[in-house]
Amino acid sequence: MVEQTVSDNARPLNRGDAKTLVLSALGGALEFYDFIIYVFFAVVIGKLFFPADMPDWLRQLQTYGIFAAGYLARPLGGIVMAHFGDRFGRKRMFALSVFLMAVPTLCIGLLPTYAAVGLWAPLALLLLRVLQGAAIGGEIPGAWVFVAEHAPANRTGLAVGMLTSGLTGGILLGSLVAAGVTRHYGPEQVAAFAWRIPFILGGIFGFVAVYLRRWLDETPVFEELRRRKALSQELPLKVVVSRHLGGVLRSMLVTWVLTAAIVVVILMTPALLQKLDGFTAAQTLTANSVATLMLTLGCIGAGALADRFGPGPVLGIGSVLLLLCTYAMYLGLGQNPGLLVPLYGLTGLCVAIVGVIPLVLVRNFPPAVRFSGISFSYNVAYAVFGGFTPPLVAMLGKASPLGPAHYVAAMCVIGLLMGLFGARQPASALQVSQPGAVA
Secondary structure: OOOOOHHHHOOOOOHHHHHHHHHHHHHHHHHHHHHHHHHHOHHHHHHHHOOOOOOHHHHHHHHHHHHHHHHHHHHHHHHHHHHHHHHHOHHHHHHHHHHHHHHHHHHHHHOOOHHHHOOHHHHHHHHHHHHHHHHHHHHHHHHHHHHHHHOOHHHHHHHHHHHHHHHHHHHHHHHHHHHHHHHHOOHHHHHHHHOHHHHHHHHHHHHHHHHHHOOOOOOHHHHHHHHHOOOOOOOHHHHHHHHOHHHHHHHHHHHHHHHHHHHHHHHHHHHHHHHHHOOOHHHHHHHHHHHHHHHHHHHHHHHHHHHHHOHHHHHHHHHHHHHHHHHHHHHHHHHOHHHHHHHHHHHHHHHHHHHOHHHHHHHOOOHHHHHHHHHHHHHHHHHHHHHHHHHHHHHHHHHOOOHHHHHHHHHHHHHHHHHHHHOOOOHHHHOOOOHHHOO
């Protein structure tokens, strides 16, 4: 691998870049589908994997507790996989993460229920969910690093935007598969066997993604580090914590913005609108699918705009637009319910500022410890903020119908401030510069 020149870094995407982006985004979509499909069948899983005489509230608590265990496992899995990704190569971990997701997803689809094996059923489900969390903890940061280091510097925003689009597309795919299963099969059939279909499909999807990733090459940036013998000789996480705390803090703050946009606007809003404004589940889920589609498409546009104008302006302006659209949705739907789909769709498009956040993350850390820096910052922040956001937003919703919008607005203010002051790293931060300066 020869050093990349300025003209190399300013070139358009070529055929090899396109192949890398498409295969990476497709694999990310399939893996994220595996991670979130559980939530669409949580009610059925709760009835099948816990005693029939257990109170409903306790069954629901334990079912969602197992779902949350996947989030809590993300930091550990991400840190371990990132360590090896910084020391031995991005490609190996990129392929391993999707394999580690496919196996437990398939196994969940084949698990015996509580009626067959008793307490072993929820324990096995918990273990498999933890393995899923460890896999996704390595997948998302690793995917962002992989595509960012493959793309020319002037197209990195588009690259990470496409990858993020693939991840959000996994949510949409899960929603469509779940809707298809529940429409094709009755409640008794779903409980008897049909709930297993999405998990078995997810396992198959995962093995397909493993096969596809065999055709990807190691990133040019990592190959350059290896050629120069400039890989971190210390523990990568130690270097991150001791020398790049500013990057860690900035990364955690923008991740907080990301969790608010995804968890509140995309994942929680359908249930909140049913409770606050009396919409039916079918109405809110249809609108949510439109919003998620707009988000998926918008991530690509946000990444492209970041290449043109820089991530700071796009993050700042996008945060203001998200604030305005969130208030418009929560205020307007009470007066005009007929605007549900267009208002939710427009808000989903504004959520696409999350497509810019990976560009901020990859610019925060030098190549030798980039995987570890992003993985530590993103996964720890997501575990903390993603964990307390749902109960906090639920309490805010009880206090005021605009409580959820207030929370999103507060995070948008952070996004605006980060856009103004915390996203100024130059595009050259993505490249290997001086051999002694990589860590």
